[in-house]
Amino acid sequence: MIHLENVEKVYRTEAGEVRALDGVSLDVQAGEFIAIMGSSGSGKSTMMNIIGLLDDPTAGTYTLDGADVSKLDDDTRSKLRGRLFGFVFQSYNLVPRMTAVEQVELPLLYQRGTNRRAMALEALDRVGLADRASHQPNQLSGGQQQRVAIARSLVVHPNVILADEPTGALDTRTSEEVMGIFGNLAREQRITVVVVTHESNIADFTNRTVRMRDGLIISDERRLQVIPSSASSPDASIPVSEVGS
Amino acid sequence: MSILDSIRTALRAIAANRLRSGLTALGLVIGVASVIVLIAVGQGAQQGVQERIRGLGSDLIFVKPAAQTDRSTGARGAQGGGITLTAADADAITEAKIPGVVGIAPQLSFNAQAIAQSQNLGVTIIGTTPSYADVRDARVAQGAFIGADDIDRRSLTIVLGSAVAASLFPDGDAIGQQVRIALGPQGFNFRVLGVMEPRGGTGEQDNYAFIPVSSLSARFQFLRNPRGDISVNQINIRTAPGAKQEPIETAITDVLAQRHQVVTPDFTVQSQNDLVGAAAEVSRTLSILLGSIAGISLIVGGIGTMNIMLVSVTERTREIGIRRAVGARGTDVMRQFVTEAIVLSLVGGLIGTGIGVGVAMGIDGRDISGTAMQTAIQTWSIVLAFGVALLVGLISGSYPAFRAARLDPILALRSE
Numbered sequence: 001m002i003h004l005e006n007v008e009k010v011y012r013t014e015a016g017e018v019r020a021l022d023g024v025s026l027d028v029q030a031g032e033f034i035a036i037m038g039s040s041g042s043g044k045s046t047m048m049n050i051i052g053l054l055d056d057p058t059a060g061t062y063t064l065d066g067a068d069v070s071k072l073d074d075d076t077r078s079k080l081r082g083r084l085f086g087f088v089f090q091s092y093n094l095v096p097r098m099t100a101v102e103q104v105e106l107p108l109l110y111q112r113g114t115n116r117r118a119m120a121l122e123a124l125d126r127v128g129l130a131d132r133a134s135h136q137p138n139q140l141s142g143g144q145q146q147r148v149a150i151a152r153s154l155v156v157h158p159n160v161i162l163a164d165e166p167t168g169a170l171d172t173r174t175s176e177e178v179m180g181i182f183g184n185l186a187r188e189q190r191i192t193v194v195v196v197t198h199e200s201n202i203a204d205f206t207n208r209t210v211r212m213r214d215g216l217i218i219s220d221e222r223r224l225q226v227i228p229s230s231a232s233s234p235d236a237s238i239p240v241s242e243v244g245s
Numbered sequence: 246m247s248i249l250d251s252i253r254t255a256l257r258a259i260a261a262n263r264l265r266s267g268l269t270a271l272g273l274v275i276g277v278a279s280v281i282v283l284i285a286v287g288q289g290a291q292q293g294v295q296e297r298i299r300g301l302g303s304d305l306i307f308v309k310p311a312a313q314t315d316r317s318t319g320a321r322g323a324q325g326g327g328i329t330l331t332a333a334d335a336d337a338i339t340e341a342k343i344p345g346v347v348g349i350a351p352q353l354s355f356n357a358q359a360i361a362q363s364q365n366l367g368v369t370i371i372g373t374t375p376s377y378a379d380v381r382d383a384r385v386a387q388g389a390f391i392g393a394d395d396i397d398r399r400s401l402t403i404v405l406g407s408a409v410a411a412s413l414f415p416d417g418d419a420i421g422q423q424v425r426i427a428l429g430p431q432g433f434n435f436r437v438l439g440v441m442e443p444r445g446g447t448g449e450q451d452n453y454a455f456i457p458v459s460s461l462s463a464r465f466q467f468l469r470n471p472r473g474d475i476s477v478n479q480i481n482i483r484t485a486p487g488a489k490q491e492p493i494e495t496a497i498t499d500v501l502a503q504r505h506q507v508v509t510p511d512f513t514v515q516s517q518n519d520l521v522g523a524a525a526e527v528s529r530t531l532s533i534l535l536g537s538i539a540g541i542s543l544i545v546g547g548i549g550t551m552n553i554m555l556v557s558v559t560e561r562t563r564e565i566g567i568r569r570a571v572g573a574r575g576t577d578v579m580r581q582f583v584t585e586a587i588v589l590s591l592v593g594g595l596i597g598t599g600i601g602v603g604v605a606m607g608i609d610g611r612d613i614s615g616t617a618m619q620t621a622i623q624t625w626s627i628v629l630a631f632g633v634a635l636l637v638g639l640i641s642g643s644y645p646a647f648r649a650a651r652l653d654p655i656l657a658l659r660s661e
Contacts, residue, residue: 075574082572095564097261107571
């Protein structure tokens with residue numbers, strides 16, 4: 001469903017041109033659980049922003065569900081982004097002084113439809129936070145905040161969830177929980193989950209790892225088996241660094 | 246995003262930062278309140294002056310001596326300063342039988358001290374003729390006004406204004422009592438003929454005391470005219486109700502210019518309409534001045550709003566990024582901040598209107614450093630202030646909102 005072909009992204013700065021993406025091609029199918037790895041400056045965030053329609057490519061084409069979306073105007077991109085994508089960030093990115101259920105309702109504010117509260121509560125229930133609906137971010141733990149953020153990304157029933165270092169601020173156990181939730185979403189609801197990370201043990205939860213360096217994809221490994229639903233024991237048939245160590 | 250959602254979001258954002266929102270709104274509160282109060286004060290002053298002029302009686306024309314120029318120095322004195330009018334001038338106007346003139350009363354007024362028993366009071370002495378009562382619409386409450394024989398006999402009789410009678414004779418019953426009028430070295434005892442009805446208004450006219458004009462120049466040496474005429478410093482002329490005053494003014498000017506044998510009149514002829522017009526002009530200027538000052542404070546309030554909105558946009562950059570990431574268009578973000586600024590100025594405008602109306606009503610009739618304040622709250626000033634506050638909110642919210650809408654979502658999400 002996601003198809004990048006020779007995508008380039010060039011930033012013009014005072015110091016000159018920066019080629020953040022130097023011709024990247026990638027295919028992602030619906031329901032894939034994929035990790036994008038690389039050091040900082042490798043272009044992984046830029047690629048994620050382009051996939052998530054937060055940014056547009058300088059050159060190359062981006063096809064989403066068969067439609068070319070590489071040259072859309074800002075409003076159309078915003079609309080598609082709100083409908084098709086859910087975002088999860090390292091720093092949770094919750095709005096201060098807003099209750100959990102209001103955070104989750106936020107994407108629905110920009111779409112047609114009623115029953116926002118009910119949909120938001122349902123999404124919170126899916127991440128096991130129904131009882132925290134009226135809590136504000138500062139009353140929640142890091143893991144709980146990230147689950148609120150996941151609920152917010154889920155509430156629009158997106159085709160794709162894009163997670164940028166979603167476990168970067170979490171301890172190991174909570175990280176496993178979060179990755180477990182993503183795994184379930186991919187497997188059970190056929191939601192494509194793209195996780196950007198630089199931790200290989202996090203990448204090991206997924207069934208495909210794309211490595212990047214200097215704006216290029218340098219490797220793309222698929223695992224043949226799907227990881228089990230229990231987050232505590234990822235599939236052992238593939239090279240996995242020790243989880244929870 | 247629906248308008249209702251926008252307003253709800255704006256109210257949440259305002260409530261989330263009460264102190265800052267309050268301080269922002271305060272600028273507009275003060276602006277709106279000061280527009281309402283200052284315009285009420287200006288309009289009150291205007292009404293006060295007009296009431297005072299109308300209190301003189303309507304359908305009146307006044308003839309006064311013109312300003313005199315000192316031939317040796319060229320210095321120009323105040324209007325009415327030199328006494329060039331006489332009681333005979335008044336008679337000449339009467340004899341001219343100008344159509345539309347229904348009554349003529351000369352007057353010679355000056356300030357003097359009135360003494361009765363143990364009471365002592367500064368009063369305005371009006372030397373005049375019996376026709377004054379009709380011309381100036383002054384009615385006697387007790388006793389009688391100056392009569393024709395008082396003029397002929399130059400009698401030492403006096404008619405007291407209501408306030409004068411009340412001060413000099415607190416026990417009442419002033420009729421027949423003696424009042425000593427002292428001016429400089431001279432003083433004479435006058436017998437009280439009557440007491441006037443209160444005129445109200447500013448109370449100025451209740452502090453008058455009336456004396457036959459002939460008695461004044463007969464008794465007080467300094468008022469005596471070298472040619473033996475009775476000097477006056479004002480001739481009051483009543484015109485028929487609704488009569489056009491301009492032709493009458495011209496006719497009077499002609500009569501007097503001929504009598505005085507002058508080309509440049511040594512007198513001025515003014516109708517009450519002229520006075521009302523002049524006073525209205527002055528107080529309109531005052532209103533505009535006060536209104537402009539208030540307008541400036543409203544603009545300052547608007548600048549404050551813009552400042553805070555800019556701070557707010559900067560502070561909430563990340564929130565803007567989050568909203569963009571979950572599907573908000575630039576226009577949605579813009580609408581959110583504009584709505585916030587409008588709601589804020591609406592609240593400020595409402596509170597400001599409340600305070601403005603309250604203060605304007607509160608100071609009405611109060612004595613502020615010796616001046617009795619008179620305020621007249623104008624509906625249009627409330628509408629104006631409120632409208633300007635909203636407009637200011639809209640304008641000062643637009644630029645920050647525009648900046649918010651233009652933020653790059655990626656950078657916004659990364660901001661601290």
